[in-house]
Amino acid sequence: MADKDNLNLGGDAPQAEEKSGGKGKLIIIIVAVVVLLGGGAGAFLFLSGGDEAEGRDAVAEVVEEAPKIPLYLDVEKLLVNLEHGGRTRYVQAEMQLMSYKQEAIDQAARDMPAIRDGLITLFSRQDFAALKTVEGKDALRADALKAVNQALGLTPPDAIEKIYFENFVLQ
Template sequence: MADDELDVGAEEGKKGGKKKLIIIIVVALLVLGGGGAAAYFFLFSGDDTEEAADGEAASAEEMVQLDGPAIYLDLDQAFVVDFMVSGKQRYLQLNMTLKSRDQGQIDAVKLHMPLIRNSLVLLFSSQSFDELQTLDGKQALKEASVETINSILTQETGLGGIEDVLFTNFVMQ
């Protein structure tokens, strides 16, 4: 009789062990299934978010005012950059005015002026002194300046909006 009681307890322990094993397997399958579903969602729905981001970028560009009167922003401090040419110290000093038709972007330029000035100084100092003496070199510098400013504005606000850069003073010595 004592042996029968031990066997009954052992069978109940085996049933409880089987239940625990089944619960662990079910939980493991749920965790793996949830992880797989999350991976599928992030990997395969990324194409849709990229397309949506492209659509948002296109609609953001449309939000920049492209018509209306021109608004000018004079960058107060002159940019001064030094060059070493054939062992001689050379300087470039230039003043700039920005042209846009969107007051919001002019305000954004004012807000992000330190970042814009830093990027422009780096751009100007990376130029060739001899190349800047030509009209083509100056035109290329204007275009690069517009691209630099618009890329910063796009990075910070999601919109470009600067149409042109006007060099109001350009001295090379």
């Protein structure tokens, strides 16, 4: 029996050494990985942190490229009469002015009488038959945008950027 105990003890001893040796190797590998990652992160921060102005420029570009929020201003209903084929016809339009600049919207609100005057003059010169077509409405929208910005004395990028018809009736 003593031989069995010696054999059994001898068999357990090498296993105990392997287990402690395995844990030591694992700790060394973990420490090595942590040191390498820390050194890599430190090198990255050292090399990229040298030019702070460049970093600020990159942040400024991201801020400038943020989505623009459109601002709208309602133009009260316009009712304009036209002569067509010897008869009096009417154009009724409701519009929204759109800009990304609050200053342009504020100025348009202040100068709404001049805007309405320019739009009424423009609408009254239109050909009634042409306004029945999509192309005629698109041309009128483009001309109306020019008239609004001319009345305001604004040019891009500080100008009113679009006009949307909310209601357009020909009678």
